[in-house]
Amino acid sequence: MKSMEVKKGDLFICQDKNMLLEARGLGSCLAICVHDPVTLTSALGVAVLPADPESMHDKEGYSFIEPISGLAGLFRQLQGMGCKSKDLKISLVGAGRYMSCPPELDTGAHLYKIVRKVLAKNKVKVHGESVGGPLNRSVEMRSATGEVKVMVSGGEEVLL
Secondary structure (H helix, E strand, O other), X not given: OEEEEOXXXXXEEEOOOOEEEEEOOOOOOEEEEEEEOOOOEEEEEEEOOOOOOOOOEOOOOOEOEOHHHHHHHHHHHHHHOOOOHXXXXXXXXXXXXXXXXXXXXXXXXXXXXXHHHHHHHOOOXXXXXXXXXXXXXXXXXXXXXOXXXXXXXXXXEEEO
């Protein structure tokens, strides 16, 4: 089986049944796992809130998957590959918080709220999630089945 690690701010889409999509150490970032069992299309995007809204690229050259335009672009690409919203199985993972902080500084919660609002507005249902709290997470998704496995700091594994 081939594997593809999706970095923070990146996106990967495939129609390869032999692929393991992974995102590690999500922190306050939010992994958006998408599987279409009809077209056998899988996607993994790792949404971030850019520190500088004027610059959508970080120093390593990654294009940020920002929650609103990034999700719109993701869904346009999926539609172009024959996917229909009603068939999509979506899981959300991450949006952790590491310190006690006022709600306005909780970037993970803010990112999660934006993504959920965009998904609801577009009538896209979320199949499963593992978000929030003081946990660091990593995620793996099997492209053949859409199975999403979440690894939580401390060694716990959860299937969504």
